[in-house]
Amino acid sequence: MTTLRVVVDQMAAPVPGGIGRYTEELTQALIAAAPANCAVEGIVSSSSEADYASIEERLPGLASLYKTTLARRELSAAWQLGLSTSPGPGMIHAPGLLAPLRRHDRVNSGTQVAVTVHDTLVWSHPEAFTATTVAWTKGMIRRAKKHADAIVVPSHAVAAQLSEIVDLGDRVRVIGPALSRTFQLPGAGLAGEFAAQLIDERLGALNLPSEYILTAGTLEPRKGVAAVIAALGEPGAPDLPLVVLGPDSWGELNLATVADEAGLKPGRVQAFPTLSNEDLALVMSRASAFVYPSLDEGFGLPMIQAFQMGTPVIHSDAPALVETSGDAGFVVERNDADGYPRRLAAALTTVLGDRELADRLRVYGSDRSRAFSWRDSAERVWQLHADL
Incomplete structure (x- = not known):
């Protein structure tokens, strides 16, 4: 059985925001589109039992949920420094930059990590973010340059903008988002x-x-x-x-x-x-x-x-x-x-x-x-x- 582990932590954030919605929609689709003999697991920071239950309820078909020992803030800091462990070798997909980016052997261990960069606004409009967010994002991009096997972006425009900031070679892939399945008029399906x-x-x-x-x-x-x-x-x-x-x-x-x-x-x-x-x-x-x-x-x-x-x-x-x-x-x-x-x-x-x-x-x-x-x-x- 081949397993794709998705970092679903943003779904349990106090304010999930756009990345939280993106994470939920993409993970649902990954579960539905999983090839034969493939499964999807989730990775989440140490959270409440209610948060775990909510994630599992919103992601029916999720094979399992790996719960790290660190809470969200500590996990974010640890992964920025490459200190925290992950579930082990295998495929990891991060719907954002929060990911266990560190040295790994993709060929021999089968470990691979893909992260997602939704925009380059911390560079073009840093005034719209806190200093902590700007520093963390730039730090994770530096780690992605060293250790990510692929970087997903939502548009060719972001790919071009990112190439002016950091040289990621041929690892950038454009995969756009879509509309929520629940984006429909009230009463859709009724007479x-x-x-x-x-x-x-x-x-x-x-x-x-x-x-x-x-x-x-x-x-x-x-x-x-x-x-x-x-x-x-x-x-x-x-x-x-x-x-x-x-x-x-x-x-x-x-x-x-x-x-x-x-x-x-x-x-x-x-x-x-x-x-x-x-x-x-x-x-x-x-x-x-x-x-x-x-x-x-x-x-x-x-x-x-x-x-x-x-x-x-x-x-x-x-x-x-x-x-x-x-x-x-x-x-x-x-x-x-x-x-x-x-x-x-x-x-x-x-x-x-x-x-x-x-x-x-x-x-x-x-x-x-x-x-x-x-x-x-x-x-x-x-x-x-x-x-x-």
């Missing part, structure tokens, strides 16, 4: 009338405007949400409310203040800090347009969500977003910060004012969303380890 009733109930609970522009992110400058708000204050910009998928504040900034400075009426900007996947799909599906203005990303997952829901997408020309879109979105140049809101406003006016263009973007986006699946990602991970 039409029951699904419609459930959707109406959720719409009432969410209190959405009848028409609105949708964006995602925080007021962190890199995310570009403030530029979208400023765009709606431009002369001739569409007179629609803005719904933000994200918190209503970042540091000392808040959406209401930024909207007021842009000349928008009170209440025109509404935030949804957290939504279930069903509610998120519903909010995506009802938007007149989805704007993803981020200046730098490793992948554009929210764009894929909008594509699947048939919503026209407007996005920046950040390399990873252009790659994710594959010509299915309306691209806006992000350089020249002062002119960015004006260009976003022009893009919104163009897309919302041209029904034929909007319909074409919906069709292109729907087609593009089919290019991403967890099954495909999992099969490529299995193939990667087989190649190693």
